[in-house]
Amino acid sequence: xxxxxxxxxxxxxxxxxxxxxCAVLAVDLLIKPTQRGITHWLSIGxxxxxxxxxxxxxxxxxxxxxxxFVHDAxxxxxxxxxxxxxxxxxxxxxxxxxxxxxxxxxxxxxALFATLGMMLLVSAGSLVxxxxxxxxxxxxxxxxxxxxxDSPLSSEAAMKYFVLGALASGILLYGMSMIYGATGTLDIxxxxxxxxxxxxxxxxxxxxxxxxxxxxxxxxxxxxxFHMWLPDVYQGSPTAVTTFIGSAPKIAAFxxxxxxxxxxxxxxxxxxxxxxxxxxxxxxxxxxxxxxxxTNLKRMLAYSTISHVGFLLLGLANGTPSGFAAAMFxxxxxxxxxxxxxxxxxxxxxxxxEAEEIDDFKGLNQRNPWYAFVVLLVMASLAGIPPLxxxxxxxxxxxxxxxxxxxxxxxxxxVFAIVGAFYYLRVIKVMYFDAPVQKGELALPQDIPLRWxxxxxxxxxxxxxLFFGPLLSWCYRAMGAx
Amino acid sequence: xxxxLLSILIWLPIAGGFAVLALGTHRAQQARWLALGVAIAALxxxxxxxxxxxxxxxxxxxxxxxxxxxxxxxxxHLGVDGISVALIALTTFVTVLVILGxxxxxxxxxxxxxxxxxxxxxxMVGVFCALDxxxxxxxxxxxxxxxxxxxxxxxxxxxxxxxxxxxxxTFFGSIFMLVGLIWLYLQSNSWELSQLAALKLTLIQQSWxxxxxxxAFAVKVPMWPVHTWLPDAHVEAxxxxxxxxxxxxxxxxxxxxxxxxLPITPDASQHFAWLLIALSLIAVIYIGxxxxxxxDMKKLIAYSSVSHMGFVTLGIFIALALVRVSxxxxxxxxxxxxxxxxMISHGFVSGAMFSCIGVIYDRMHxxxxxxxxxxxxxMPWYAAFxxxxxxxxxxxxxxxxxxxxxxxxxxxxxxxxWIAALxxFTLIIGAAYTLWLVKRVIxxxxxxxxxxxxxxxxxxxxxxxxxxxxxxxxxxxWPEPLTHLMDASVKHIVDQLLIVKAx
Numbered sequence: 001x002x003x004x005x006x007x008x009x010x011x012x013x014x015x016x017x018x019x020x021x022c023a024v025l026a027v028d029l030l031i032k033p034t035q036r037g038i039t040h041w042l043s044i045g046x047x048x049x050x051x052x053x054x055x056x057x058x059x060x061x062x063x064x065x066x067x068x069f070v071h072d073a074x075x076x077x078x079x080x081x082x083x084x085x086x087x088x089x090x091x092x093x094x095x096x097x098x099x100x101x102x103x104x105x106x107x108x109x110x111a112l113f114a115t116l117g118m119m120l121l122v123s124a125g126s127l128v129x130x131x132x133x134x135x136x137x138x139x140x141x142x143x144x145x146x147x148x149x150d151s152p153l154s155s156e157a158a159m160k161y162f163v164l165g166a167l168a169s170g171i172l173l174y175g176m177s178m179i180y181g182a183t184g185t186l187d188i189x190x191x192x193x194x195x196x197x198x199x200x201x202x203x204x205x206x207x208x209x210x211x212x213x214x215x216x217x218x219x220x221x222x223x224x225x226f227h228m229w230l231p232d233v234y235q236g237s238p239t240a241v242t243t244f245i246g247s248a249p250k251i252a253a254f255x256x257x258x259x260x261x262x263x264x265x266x267x268x269x270x271x272x273x274x275x276x277x278x279x280x281x282x283x284x285x286x287x288x289x290x291x292x293x294x295t296n297l298k299r300m301l302a303y304s305t306i307s308h309v310g311f312l313l314l315g316l317a318n319g320t321p322s323g324f325a326a327a328m329f330x331x332x333x334x335x336x337x338x339x340x341x342x343x344x345x346x347x348x349x350x351x352x353x354e355a356e357e358i359d360d361f362k363g364l365n366q367r368n369p370w371y372a373f374v375v376l377l378v379m380a381s382l383a384g385i386p387p388l389x390x391x392x393x394x395x396x397x398x399x400x401x402x403x404x405x406x407x408x409x410x411x412x413x414x415v416f417a418i419v420g421a422f423y424y425l426r427v428i429k430v431m432y433f434d435a436p437v438q439k440g441e442l443a444l445p446q447d448i449p450l451r452w453x454x455x456x457x458x459x460x461x462x463x464x465x466l467f468f469g470p471l472l473s474w475c476y477r478a479m480g481a482x
Numbered sequence: 483x484x485x486x487l488l489s490i491l492i493w494l495p496i497a498g499g500f501a502v503l504a505l506g507t508h509r510a511q512q513a514r515w516l517a518l519g520v521a522i523a524a525l526x527x528x529x530x531x532x533x534x535x536x537x538x539x540x541x542x543x544x545x546x547x548x549x550x551x552x553x554x555x556x557x558x559h560l561g562v563d564g565i566s567v568a569l570i571a572l573t574t575f576v577t578v579l580v581i582l583g584x585x586x587x588x589x590x591x592x593x594x595x596x597x598x599x600x601x602x603x604x605x606m607v608g609v610f611c612a613l614d615x616x617x618x619x620x621x622x623x624x625x626x627x628x629x630x631x632x633x634x635x636x637x638x639x640x641x642x643x644x645x646x647x648x649x650x651x652t653f654f655g656s657i658f659m660l661v662g663l664i665w666l667y668l669q670s671n672s673w674e675l676s677q678l679a680a681l682k683l684t685l686i687q688q689s690w691x692x693x694x695x696x697x698a699f700a701v702k703v704p705m706w707p708v709h710t711w712l713p714d715a716h717v718e719a720x721x722x723x724x725x726x727x728x729x730x731x732x733x734x735x736x737x738x739x740x741x742x743x744l745p746i747t748p749d750a751s752q753h754f755a756w757l758l759i760a761l762s763l764i765a766v767i768y769i770g771x772x773x774x775x776x777x778d779m780k781k782l783i784a785y786s787s788v789s790h791m792g793f794v795t796l797g798i799f800i801a802l803a804l805v806r807v808s809x810x811x812x813x814x815x816x817x818x819x820x821x822x823x824x825m826i827s828h829g830f831v832s833g834a835m836f837s838c839i840g841v842i843y844d845r846m847h848x849x850x851x852x853x854x855x856x857x858x859x860x861m862p863w864y865a866a867f868x869x870x871x872x873x874x875x876x877x878x879x880x881x882x883x884x885x886x887x888x889x890x891x892x893x894x895x896x897x898x899x900w901i902a903a904l905x906x907f908t909l910i911i912g913a914a915y916t917l918w919l920v921k922r923v924i925x926x927x928x929x930x931x932x933x934x935x936x937x938x939x940x941x942x943x944x945x946x947x948x949x950x951x952x953x954x955x956x957x958x959x960w961p962e963p964l965t966h967l968m969d970a971s972v973k974h975i976v977d978q979l980l981i982v983k984a985x
Contacts, residue, residue, distance in 0.1 A: 365635075369507065369594070380627055385653075386620040395616075399554070399664050407665075414657045421653055425630070425646060433634040433642055469551040476553050 007064035010071045013053040013079070014119050020046040021112040028105030036103050037094075043108040044090050047115070051083040063125055067187050070125040070259075073478035074328070078122040078255045085248040085335045086115050088453055092343040093240035095447040099351045102148055102238060111244055114140035118248060122255030127176045127186045127264070130256060134172070134220070137252060138165050141245055145237045157236025164229040168219030175212025179264065182206040188264045196267035210268055214275045217257045221250070223309045224282040234302035239349060239356065242298060243342035246305060247335040250312075254331035257316060258324055269319040276317035277409055283310030284416040291423045298356045300423060301341055304382060307420055308334050311397050314413060318400040321481035326396035329475045333393035336464075340378045340457040347371065347444060347454055358427060363436025368444065372431045374458030381461040383424035384417055389464040396472070487531055488544050488560040491570065492608045495524050495577070499600030502593050510592040514585060517596035521581050524603065525574040532967075535567050540970020542613065550617070556673050559614040564971035565740065565822060566610045568964060569733055572829045573610070575953070576729045577603040579946045580722040583837055586942070587721065587844045588636060595636055598628040599722060606730055610737065615663045615673040618741075623656055625731065629723065636720040644711075644718035651711040655701030659742075662694030666746070679745035683983055688750035695743045696758075702735030705758075705795060706765040709788045716784035717849070721840025724780065728787050729833035733825045736794040740818070744802065745978055751799070752806045758799040763904050765792030770911035774918070779849045782919055783835045786875060789908060790828050790883075796905060797821030797890040804897050805979050813896040814979065818972045819965060820889025826964060827874075827882035827957060834871045834950035838864070841943050845936055851922050855929030860936040865924045867939075867947040872920045874954045876913040882957035 008015065024046060028039045054076060061072040090108065097103040117136030124130040142165065146158035180186055182205040183194045195206065218226040234242050261272050287307030294300035312334065315327030348355035348364075348371070355361070365372040381390035394417065401410040444451070464471065498520030505513045535543055542561035550558040562570065580599055588595050605628070608621035626649055633645035667673055670681045683691070701708045712732075716724050743751050751758075766789050773785035801817030804810045841864060842857065843849055858865035874881035877888075887909065894902035928934045939947070957964050 365591075365594075369503075376627075385627060386623045391620075391623070395660070395664070396554075398661065399668065402661070402664050402668055407661075410661055410664075414661060418650065418654050418657060422646070422650060425649060428630070429634060429642055429646070432631055433645075469549075469553065472551060472553045 007069070010062055010064040010069060012057065013050050014116060014123075016053055017046065017050045017112065017116050017119065020049070021109060021116065024112065025105070025109050028109070036098075036105065039105045039108055040090065040094050043112060044087055046112065047083050047087040047090070051080065051087070054079045054083065067125045067189065068129050069120075070123050074258070075123040075255070077474060077478045078251055078328070079119050081332045081335065082115065082118050082122070082248045082251050085251070085339055086111060086244070088339050088343070088457060089240070089244045089247060091449050091453045092243055092339070092346050095445040095450055096240045096346040096349060097238070099349075099445075100148070100238065102240075104147075107144065107147060107240070110140040110144050114144070114244075115248070118252035118255075121252050122259075124256075124259055125188055127179065127188065127191075130259060131169075131173060131176065134256065135169065137249060138169065138220075141165075141249070144241045144244065145233055147241055148238050151236075153236045154238065157233045161229055161233045164219070168216050168226070171212050171219065172216030175209045175216055178205050178209030178212065182209060188259060191264040192266055195265055198267075206268070207271065210265055210272060211275070213260055213265070214272055214279075217253070217260065218279055220256065221253045221309045221312075222306055223279045223313060224286040224306055227283065227286065227306045230306060231299050231302040234305070235296055235299045235356075239298065239342060239346050239354070243339060243346065246301070246342055247339040250305075250309075250338070251331045251335050254312065254316075254328055258328070261316065262319070262324060266319075273317045273319050273404070276313045277406060280310045280313035280317060280409065281412050283307060283313065284413055288416040288420040288423075291420070294423070295358055296356055297345060297358050297361070297427070298342075300358065301338070304420070304423070305338070307416065308382075310416075311394060311413060314401040314406075314409060315397040317406070317409070318404040320400075320403070321479040322476065323400040323404065325472075325475040325479040325481045326400040328479065329472055330393045330397050332471070332475075333389050333464075336457065337378060337381050337390055337461060340374070340454065340461065341382065343450075343454045343457060344371065344375050344378060347450060348442075350443070350445075358430055361427060361431045362434045364431040364442070366436050367438075367442040370455070371444070374455060375431060376428055377458045377461050379424040379427045381465070383421045385421070387462070387465040389461045389468060392465060392468050392472075485544070486546060487527065487534075488546055488562065488607075488611045491524060491527050491531070491574070492560075492604045492611070494527065494604070495520060495600040495607070496604035498523075499597040499604070502600060503597040505593050507591050507593055510589070513593035513596055514581075517581050517600060518578070520600055521574070521578040521603070525578050528571050528574045531562070531567055532571055535562065535564070535967070537564055537967050538970060540564055540974050544611075550614070554616075554667070554673075555671060556616045557614045558617060559674065560611045561613045562611050563974070564968035565737070568822065568826055568967055569610045569730075569737060570607050572733075572826055573603060573606050573730050575949075576725060576829065576833050579833070579837070579949055580725050582942060583725070583840060583946050584720075584722050587840065591635065595632070595720075595722075598632050599726065602628040602632075602726065606734070609734055613675050615666070615675060615678060617673070618675075619656070619660060619663060622734065623653075626652055629727070629731070632723040633715060633719045637718040637723070639718075640714070641718045644714040647711045648715040651701050651708070655698040655708070658694045659698035662691045666691070675741065675745070679978070681746075681983070683747070685749050685753065688747040688983070689753065692743060692747040692750035692754060695738065695747065699735040699738040699743065700761075702738065703732060703791050703795060704735065704788060705761050705792070706769060706788070709765070709769070712788060713781050713784045716787075716836075717778060717780045721836060721843065724836040724840075725833045728783075728836055729829040732787065732791055733829060736791070736798065736821065736825050739795065739798050740975060744798070744975060748802075748979055748981060749983055751802055755799045755803045755806075758795055759803065759901060762792045762796035762799065763901065765789055766796065766905055766908045767911065770908050770915065774911065774915045776915075777851055779839050779851055779919065779923070780836070782851075782915060783832065783839065786912065786915065787828070787832050789912065790824065790832070793824045793887055793890050793905070793908075794821045794828075796901075797824065797886075797893065800890070800894050800897050800901065801976065802979055804893065805976060808897075810896055811976060813893045814976045815973060816889050817893035818976055819968065820886050820893060822886075822968050822972060823882070823889060823957075823961060823964060824886025827886050827954070830950055830953045830957070831871060831874045831881075831883050834867075834947060834954065835875060837946055837950065838868050838871060841939060841947075842936070846932055851919065853930070854923040854933060856924075856926045857933060857936065858924045859928050860933060861938045863944065864939045867951060868924055869920060870951055871954070872916045874958070875916045877909050880955075880958050882954045882961070884958060885961045
């Protein structure tokens with residue numbers, strides 16, 4: 001394999017991120033623990049510059065490194081939001097980690113490497129590249145979950161995550177090997193051509209490969225019945241890490257699913273469309289019903305994630321460009337909402353008070369009306385109540401489901417949306433209708449960036465609900481949908 | 483200015499609501515004055531709407547159309563016909579009275595209370611002038627959050643149960659409509675109501691859509707048997723919440739039938755008119771009897787609302803049966819007009835009744851009928867108002883309550899004697915439960931010390947009740963301006979009913 005300067009140019013944002021991360025690593029070694037703020041701001045700076053590089057590169061769709069690396073509109077759009085969301089996650093994390101003596105360079109570095117993995121994943125042009133990107137993301141994530149190594153809960157979560165995640169990676173890899181066996185190539189475009197034209201000579205092998213791929217994707221998304229790891233990991237991780245795992249990787253997971261299912265196996269849509277529909281129904285049912293029984297907010301949001309994955313799969317199952325655009329829109333909307341939800345938990349948390357039980361939010365409206373309002377917006381958006389962003393994301397995937405003639409699936413989805421509304425409303429109920437346990441103003445951390453970014457994040461849910469047109473058009477354009 | 487009048491009517495109260503919210507919980511008095519100012523400004527803005535609307539044409543006017551979301555062809559498309567104008571004016575009028583009514587009776591988180599009502603006002607006006615189905619749905623669902631909070635924070639002891647029930651019922655209803663609307667969008671590639679109305683649909687398709695819409699609007703109206711959220715919500719809601727619920731939010735259900743069910747699914751509506759007529763009659767009669775046995779004043783009025791709203795749905799669907807079966811357009815027109823007059827009148831009367839209950843609830847903190855008796859001895863002015871509104875509630879000629887019911891019964895006679903007879907029966911039940919309520923609460927000797935210590939209404943309360951009374955009397959004696967306003971628009975709707983869409 002040979003590569004030219006042009007290939008490197010395509011890889012510029014990723015290359016910058018890699019070198020800047022190494023530089024941050026070096027700086028972090030030299031500074032005193034009290035100066036950890038430098039690492040924090042350098043990491044955010046790295047993300048912002050990488051973002052600028054991604055945005056500035058308006059070149060045409062291209063492929064580099066012999067087709068390993070794809071540079072197209074979808075990759076660019078996904079990278080923009082991945083970088084943006086990770087930067088927001090960093091802002092939320094600082095005070096939380098500091099208060100818990102977890103404010104270490106590893107958090108930023110691991111998250112930056114994970115971000116690099118996500119960027120490679122959404123730009124992957126071959127099965128190998130998908131695997132490499134995914135492993136970079138997940139290996140960093142395992143370590144992040146164990147960040148609070150003295151906490152048994154955290155260690156247990158990391159262990160579960162690692163064992164199940166490794167299993168999922170194995171399943172995915174096994175599926176890829178079968179696809180390779182059937183088609184004789186790892187290149188996604190070539191596979192697509194061979195499968196569509198029916199040249200992939202071993203149909204049984206191809207079908208088996210597909211099943212394994214779908215299972216692997218289901219694991220990474222946290223779609224039922226492959227969701228077992230998700231509640232424990234969300235609850236057990238330090239909230240700053242949960243915020244990270246729960247937001248940007250969903251965008252990357254969408255990218256991976258799209259590259260594999262549409263990019264490589266588009267010709268098998270009749271098969272994987274049905275598989276995804278089944279996963280969607282299970283995720284909607286399990287996620288929404290089990291969430292009702294939760295008293296821990298992080299765990300409740302974990303089950304809510306499963307249900308949102310179910311919604312996202314409605315768009316994917318559609319299998320047309322407009323369906324993928326809807327799913328992509330949903331993934332981005334979910335990442336933004338999820339960041340705000342976990343960000344609020346971090347804002348309210350103090351030393352010795354994790355603010356992760358739903359009851360911890362009792363009477364928030366009396367103690368701090370503004371942040372109660374922000375949480376109200378987040379919950380209403382997650383529940384899918386107009387005019388908030390979450391409603392329009394649901395609207396688009398429901399449209400995709402109806403478009404594909406899956407009326408029954410749309411009906412199942414809305415019935416569970418009603419069930420889901422209940423537990424989101426319960427959080428609003430606790431904040432607004434219940435009396436606070438303690439009286440007086442709430443002591444919030446004096447972290448101005450945290451407060452402002454969270455406020456903007458919450459307000460954005462309302463703003464994007466009214467003016468989401470440009471973002472949706474961007475998704476449509478990137479997918480080449482009419 | 484005039485071409486963006488509708489936008490002003492929607493966004494002025496919403497912006498005002500956020501401004502009131504920004505004042506914080508401690509500056510209660512400023513919040514009250516600011517909220518009142520915003521509400522009066524919105525009321526003032528609805529005057530050019532009333533005067534500038536060309537009632538003779540009866541078409542959609544004050545049109546505003548902008549691209550909203552290009553990718554899915556959704557437009558910010560507003561416009562009003564006579565029906566919408568009447569309902570918008572009702573909304574802005576009642577909101578002012580609600581804010582005045584809360585002046586001394588709400589002391590907890592005043593700014594949030596008032597802000598919720600102002601935001602709600604803007605959203606309700608939006609519902610009445612949206613001509614784009616997606617925009618309509620956004621306003622329609624957006625109303626849930628402020629109302630959820632109003633009932634949940636300032637409501638009675640069982641407020642959490644009541645507000646969750648209210649929210650989930652309404653959410654359940656409307657989300658099926660959403661699926662129906664998306665399906666329609668996929669057929670026509672447009673959210674425009676006029677385009678959806680022009681779409682050819684088979685009877686089977688129409689029937690599915692009809693039931694999707696029916697669930698949404700029947701819950702809102704509410705019709706028997708999905709009315710059970712209403713008594714709970716009304717009883718637990720603060721006075722203002724009950725007034726807005728009864729006076730305006732219920733009307734959105736009736737409005738939805740006129741804007742969605744009839745134009746988009748006319749054949750299915752005709753096919754199932756018998757069902758809707760039957761449900762309406764059950765509401766009118768059975769719920770009337772249920773109202774008779776209530777011991778809680780608010781619950782009694784809540785059931786009486788369900789019963790009165792039965793007339794609205796009866797008027798609408800009897801018109802459909804008439805025009806499609808016997809081609810009797812005049813009678814159909816009478817039915818729809820009657821339904822509309824009934825909606826407006828019920829807005830004033832039920833709003834007034836809940837305000838009256840609020841007045842004594844503020845003094846006694848009980849809604850149980852048995853705790854009262856002989857209120858007339860200590861509150862003569864108040865008693866005069868209650869008796870007047872009670873008369874209107876039973877549909878006494880000379881009050882607005884009579885006009886609408888009379889028109890609907892008259893229309894029903896031309897379709898079927900027995901339907902009319904059963905509907906007319908409600909006048910007796912209505913009189914029974916209302917007058918019995920008045921007898922037990924107002925007349926007689928003073929029954930206990932608490933009643934003996936009651937103070938009569940002050941100037942502010944007199945202003946609120948007086949304003950309601952003036953409107954009730956005005957449209958009772960002289961309904962002409964109201965019917966004139968809606969005439970051409972109602973005729974237009976009735977004409978549309980004749981179009982057979984199923985191929």
